Amino acid sequence: MASGSAIRGSRVGAGPMGEAERGDAAPRRRVSYWCANRHETRPSFALDAQIPESWDCPRCGLPASRDADNPPPPPKNEPYKTHLAYVKERRTDEEAEQILQEALQQLRERVARGEIIL
Template structure:
């Protein structure tokens, strides 16, 4: 006998397979959502908890917003480009403010060094 696994294809602690051994799942309802790229997403919601389906859902294929009306899906969101830290700083400060802060920081640094 080569190998020490008595039960091949399972792991230690694995439980029985099949719904009969695990118990029944909670009753659910499915809602279809459609995105602008003609993808359909069908998430399920619990009936017992009284969950209500939201108006919009993210498409699992492309990430665009999806709505329940197949004929009029929501428009795709405009991608906001990635901004660097410098871009955010430039939004808050003018070029003159930046020059003044740089001069102040250099003056402080030179004073500490004794120049």
């Protein structure tokens, strides 16, 4: 049998419910944003708040703008680049060949001096 002093349907620290007890909500305005997938998002902002130019679509995650006819394009995903790909961007094949020959020459000299045993 439950205790007779329990307050049912409430939680500890809960106050009275309703606008009258909490005060009036701040005046707000809803702003529409559209993404490239034509999803419309309508977040609300306080009247005196600065409205952002873009907003992330909660349905697909793409950026959205306030222009329904010209939404921002989806961001381009750059593929993962290896270290070799970055090196090839900085060096020509001729430069790479020259660096390789210099490294081989230094290695041969160290082998000739006995610093390295192959």
